[in-house]
Amino acid sequence: MGGNGSSGGGGTAGKRPNERLASWFVRSGWSKGELARQVNRRARRLGAHHISTDTSRVRRWLDGEQPREPIPRILSELFSERFGSVVAIEDLGLHAGRPTASAGGVDLPWTGPQTVAAISEFSRSDLMLARRGFLGTSLSMAAGPALVEPMQRWLAPCPAGTAAAPSREHGGRGTDRISEPELELLEQAIVMFRQWDAQCGGGLRRKAVVGQLHEVTELLQDSHPEPVRRRLFRVTAELAELAGWMSYDVGLQPTAQKYFVLALHAAKEAGDRPLGAYVLSDMSRQMIHLGRPEDALELVHLAQYGSREDATPRTQAMLHAVEARAYANMGRPDRCHRAVRMAQDTFAEASPGDADPDWIGFFSEAELCAENAHSYRDLAYVAGRSPTYASLAQPEMEKAVELFARECREDGSGHQRSYALNLAGMATVHLLKREPEQCAALAGRALDVAGRLRSERVNTRIRTTVASAAREFGDVAEITELSGRLAGELPEGGVALAV
Numbered sequence: 083m084g085g086n087g088s089s090g091g092g093g094t095a096g097k098r099p100n101e102r103l104a105s106w107f108v109r110s111g112w113s114k115g116e117l118a119r120q121v122n123r124r125a126r127r128l129g130a131h132h133i134s135t136d137t138s139r140v141r142r143w144l145d146g147e148q149p150r151e152p153i154p155r156i157l158s159e160l161f162s163e164r165f166g167s168v169v170a171i172e173d174l175g176l177h178a179g180r181p182t183a184s185a186g187g188v189d190l191p192w193t194g195p196q197t198v199a200a201i202s203e204f205s206r207s208d209l210m211l212a213r214r215g216f217l218g219t220s221l222s223m224a225a226g227p228a229l230v231e232p233m234q235r236w237l238a239p240c241p242a243g244t245a246a247a248p249s250r251e252h253g254g255r256g257t258d259r260i261s262e263p264e265l266e267l268l269e270q271a272i273v274m275f276r277q278w279d280a281q282c283g284g285g286l287r288r289k290a291v292v293g294q295l296h297e298v299t300e301l302l303q304d305s306h307p308e309p310v311r312r313r314l315f316r317v318t319a320e321l322a323e324l325a326g327w328m329s330y331d332v333g334l335q336p337t338a339q340k341y342f343v344l345a346l347h348a349a350k351e352a353g354d355r356p357l358g359a360y361v362l363s364d365m366s367r368q369m370i371h372l373g374r375p376e377d378a379l380e381l382v383h384l385a386q387y388g389s390r391e392d393a394t395p396r397t398q399a400m401l402h403a404v405e406a407r408a409y410a411n412m413g414r415p416d417r418c419h420r421a422v423r424m425a426q427d428t429f430a431e432a433s434p435g436d437a438d439p440d441w442i443g444f445f446s447e448a449e450l451c452a453e454n455a456h457s458y459r460d461l462a463y464v465a466g467r468s469p470t471y472a473s474l475a476q477p478e479m480e481k482a483v484e485l486f487a488r489e490c491r492e493d494g495s496g497h498q499r500s501y502a503l504n505l506a507g508m509a510t511v512h513l514l515k516r517e518p519e520q521c522a523a524l525a526g527r528a529l530d531v532a533g534r535l536r537s538e539r540v541n542t543r544i545r546t547t548v549a550s551a552a553r554e555f556g557d558v559a560e561i562t563e564l565s566g567r568l569a570g571e572l573p574e575g576g577v578a579l580a581v
Contacts, residue, residue, distance in 0.1 A: 158174065225374055230377060260306070283535035291328060302318065346358055356442075359397065403457070444497065451482035455511075476515070479507055
């Protein structure tokens, strides 16, 4: 009986009809056969090939039988998509199974066809439901061993025989149908998307990136020569990484993690270890943001080990800088200092002849200074507002602000989000040094830039900084004025996702 995804042995004695599920089912307009076919199709996309539902099984669910996972989750997704609003598992009168790593979308099979199917399915659901917050609330975050251990399999050799494209339900569209100019256009589009993200924040173009990602997975469902296949997987990995980063920027943390995991799988299929290391660095930053520096350290060490033979000096410097942030948040100043020095020394080795990929182009001297400054700033907080570490942070942060200001002209070009984040960072340094007037001035400048962005991360950073300043120096006129301005220009509530 295990192949049907149900919990019981077939009888319904002692069970009460599931009136909630019946209500949604009647309103959907589906027949029992249609619902069974959709469940089976969705299960195959998830890799649950043991699921084989029929009309009699649907009838048993309606009569009160509780199906096993992943059936409740699949039904929730199907009804949510049907009605264009969140229909939770509990709304259907069903019980969610015990949370597992795979249910959170982390422990996935490391095979090409299943990677393509997972990205296609997730991006499609995101496009349909993200505006209503479904993805951000239905997913759960993985952390600790449940996150790190599956990611370690990134380094294992690909299983033999997994490179074939997945078959289409209605037949394929031929072989090698994408041309070199088309591939180049896809790669150029990613460069443009990155520029938009840096200039405007993740909230403005996130859905455009997700849409492009979904289209590329359509291409991957056809057969291609191996060089073209790897190139398409590289494009897929970069788009999934960017979708994850934009989701992170607007506060959709579980969605961001899922995209990062999918990006790592695609990078593995592309055979691009430096790109995989870059994705792991994103995941590490997210763990630092969520207060899990130990997880962050394991992820960045995995990135460093996996890319040690292939990454350019600029990429290696970025990984050392993220490592320093993790150590800082763990309260390990000696290791933090060492990682900062390694980042600086390795960055000095970078040269134009390194053939850096576009995705690492953001890691400029300004970004290096910013990362090191934030490491020292974080150490200061962990060490009980240490003035020593605040003094180490100040010159690095001042240089970062100066360099970003030079990049960001009034026409909106340059890394506007980084500029705003580091203005806010500089404000916190002045707050640590008990200089409220300077803090207010820097936070006010950050607020000016935030008005040109769609980044909840920037907004939250400014709100947190101003709230801290108000608690400590609420009687200082500049802080009072800034608090009033913040309430008017950046009210609570976040940013809306792009449509």
